[in-house]
Amino acid sequence: MNRPLLVGGIAAGLLVFGGVVAALTVSHVHDTNGGSGEQPAVCGNVSAAALARARTPTPNTSGSYETKLLNGVRTNCSWIRTEGPGLRNTDVSVLPGREADFDEFVRGHLSNAPDLPRQRPLEGLGDEAAVLQAERGSSGEHFTEISVVVRKDNRLVVVRHIAREPGGKPDVAELEAAAKGIAEEFVGKL
Helix, strand or coil: CCHHHHHHHHHHHHHHHHHHHHHHCCCCCEECCCCCCCCCHHHHHCCHHHHHHHCCCEECHHHCEEEEECCEEEEEEEEECCCCCCEEEEEEEEEECCCCHHHHHHHHHHHHCCCCCEEEEECCCCCEEEEEEEEEECCCCEEEEEEEEEEECCEEEEEEEEEEECCECCCHHHHHHHHHHHHHHHHHCC
């Protein structure tokens, strides 16, 4: 895959994620972070140890915010890798919603992944959970995205862990273990 197609695929994936989130939360939006440079308090549901295992220990305050919606509050938490080669990014989104939102989110993610995505249910996490895997790119520019989607009560928690390792493919088992560990901590404290 050439670089323009890779960048286009990543951009399309981000647009789809945003579109699914918008569709789930059609309502008035109001940012409550106020540009404070701090993460919302709920982002503290993830321990420093879990973030170190994910190799994303640094808070990304520009990607962390809360938004008031008519049906609740949407929260985004973001952390990045600041040392070492390659790219690592971990995002946690908490969305208010209905029970059907879980299936809608999973369907949207799977139908819009540029390469063959994979889905597997996860037992013992929230009311229902699944791990989704998508891979993009060539051997020199290979991105792997692991998403753990959990419905607990009337909320949807999405942990997205993205990695690109120079000259090779990221270790999928490591990425999945890190994303699952973050989801377990986060959901366990809701």
